Amino acid sequence: MAGIVNIRRDVDDKFYRYRMPVLLTKVEGKGNGIKTVLPNVQDVARALSRPPMYPTKYFGAELGAQTMYDAKADRYIVNGAHQSERLRELLDGFIDKYVLCGSCKNPETDLIVTKDEMIIRDCKACGAHTNVDMRNRLSSYIIKNPPKKSRKSKKENxxxxxxxxxxDASPDGEExxxxxxxxxxxxxxxxxxxxEKSSLGDxxxxxxxxxxxxxxxxxxxxxxxxxxxxxxxDDEEDEADTDSPYYHLKTWLIENRDDEDITSVDLYKKMQELGIEKKHKAMLTIGEYLFSEENAPVVPESKAVKRWTPAIKKLILAMKDTDKAQKSLLGGLERYVGRDHPDLIPSVPKILMAWYLEDWLEEETVTQWGTHVSKKYVDKDTSKKVRLAAKPFLKWLEEADDDEEEEDDTDEE
Ligand SMILES: [Zn+2]
Structure with a gap:
C-alpha cells in the first residue's frame, strides 16, 4: 500500500520528476482519545520542501480538528478518526495552495513571508511570484512559523x-x-x-x-x-531511496509495530513480498524500526520481543551468513538507541538480554560486536557509547559461560 506517487496526482506520467511517498495514516485509540497518526508525513513534507507541521496543520484546519506534534515519539497527529483517502485528497489541496507555482504549476517553489505579512510562492522553474490565499487558516500559522530555510540553500549544498x-525545517533534525x-x-x-544544467536544459x-x-x-x-x-x-542510499524495498519495510514497520493485531507472520510475509527475506541488510532495518520508544524491549521477558521471535529466528537462519545478519541487527540497535532514542542507551543491556534470551543473537557474535567499535552504522562516538552501555550484559555473558563450563559434566539429558 505504501508507494510513490507524483506530487501532482493529476499528472499521469511516470517520468514526471517530482515524486513523493504516498501519505500513510493510522487510527489509534478510541472514544474521545481517538486520533489519526501520520507516520510518514515527514518524508512527504521533505519531498515537498515544507516543514511537516504545514500539511498537518492544514489537515486540522480543513477538518476542524486539533493537531499536534509529539516530539518525544516524533509523531504528527490529527485528532479524530480520518480516512486515509480523505487526507490524501486534502494533501492535494495543500500542494495546490502552498506548494505548486500559481503560474506554471511546478512544485519547486519556496514560501516567502513578506514584511507586510503576505505569503508568496517563489517559483524556481519560471520565476513567477504568486500569492497564497491569506484567508486559509494555515496562512496565519505560516506567518507565525515561517519556513526556516529556502530550497536554494538546500540545492546549493x-x-x-x-x-x-x-x-528543511523539520524539527527532528535527522539530516x-x-x-x-x-x-x-x-x-x-x-x-x-x-x-539539470549540464546536458538536459532547465x-x-x-x-x-x-x-x-x-x-x-x-x-x-x-x-x-x-x-x-x-x-x-549503500545503506544510506537505500534508506533515502523511496523506491527501495528497505524503505518500504521501514514504513511498514513504523506503521504496524505498535498494532497488536500484527504478528510475526505478517512481518515475514511482508518481507517475502518485498523480496528481502534473505537479505542481511533487512535485519538492519528491523533493528532500527521494529520497536517504537513506547514499546522498547527493556525487560528480559519482553512480550514485545517474544512477539517477533518466530520471524526473526526464521529470517536469521535462512540467511547465508547468519553472523552478518546478527551484526546487521545489532547495527540497527545502534541506530535505534544511539541515533533515534538516546534516552534508551542505558537500557542497552536489557535489550540485548531480551534478544539473547529469545535466541535472536548468538553469544559469539554479540561478544565480538561488543568489543569492536565500528562506524559502519553510526558515528564512532555513538558506537562507543552503545558498546560501553552494553558492558554489563557482556560481562554477564562471560560469567554465565564460566559457570556453564564448571557444570559441564552435569548433562541435562
Ligand atoms: Zn512557475
Missing amino acids: GDANGKNGDG GSDDELTKRINAEAAELPPI DWSADTSPEAVKERTALLEKFKSSLVLAGGG
Whole structure:
C-alpha cells in the first residue's frame, strides 16, 4: 500500500520528476482519545520542501480538528478518526495552495513571508511570484512559523564539507547527522556535474519523446550508481531511496509495530513480498524500526520481543551468513538507541538480554560486536557509547559461560 506517487496526482506520467511517498495514516485509540497518526508525513513534507507541521496543520484546519506534534515519539497527529483517502485528497489541496507555482504549476517553489505579512510562492522553474490565499487558516500559522530555510540553500549544498546540508525545517533534525558515510556521499555528490544544467536544459521533463525519456532514465541510473560507488556503502542510499524495498519495510514497520493485531507472520510475509527475506541488510532495518520508544524491549521477558521471535529466528537462519545478519541487527540497535532514542542507551543491556534470551543473537557474535567499535552504522562516538552501555550484559555473558563450563559434566539429558 505504501508507494510513490507524483506530487501532482493529476499528472499521469511516470517520468514526471517530482515524486513523493504516498501519505500513510493510522487510527489509534478510541472514544474521545481517538486520533489519526501520520507516520510518514515527514518524508512527504521533505519531498515537498515544507516543514511537516504545514500539511498537518492544514489537515486540522480543513477538518476542524486539533493537531499536534509529539516530539518525544516524533509523531504528527490529527485528532479524530480520518480516512486515509480523505487526507490524501486534502494533501492535494495543500500542494495546490502552498506548494505548486500559481503560474506554471511546478512544485519547486519556496514560501516567502513578506514584511507586510503576505505569503508568496517563489517559483524556481519560471520565476513567477504568486500569492497564497491569506484567508486559509494555515496562512496565519505560516506567518507565525515561517519556513526556516529556502530550497536554494538546500540545492546549493555544494561545499565539499557538506556543512550546510541540514536541510528543511523539520524539527527532528535527522539530516544533521555527522555520519561519515553521509558526509562522503554529500561531498562526492557535490562534485558531480549538476544534471539539470549540464546536458538536459532547465525543463528536462518537458520532452516526453521515447528518446528523451530513455536518455533521462539512463542519466538517472548513472547518477545513482556514481553515488553508490563514491559512497562505498549503500545503506544510506537505500534508506533515502523511496523506491527501495528497505524503505518500504521501514514504513511498514513504523506503521504496524505498535498494532497488536500484527504478528510475526505478517512481518515475514511482508518481507517475502518485498523480496528481502534473505537479505542481511533487512535485519538492519528491523533493528532500527521494529520497536517504537513506547514499546522498547527493556525487560528480559519482553512480550514485545517474544512477539517477533518466530520471524526473526526464521529470517536469521535462512540467511547465508547468519553472523552478518546478527551484526546487521545489532547495527540497527545502534541506530535505534544511539541515533533515534538516546534516552534508551542505558537500557542497552536489557535489550540485548531480551534478544539473547529469545535466541535472536548468538553469544559469539554479540561478544565480538561488543568489543569492536565500528562506524559502519553510526558515528564512532555513538558506537562507543552503545558498546560501553552494553558492558554489563557482556560481562554477564562471560560469567554465565564460566559457570556453564564448571557444570559441564552435569548433562541435562
Ligand atoms: Zn512557475
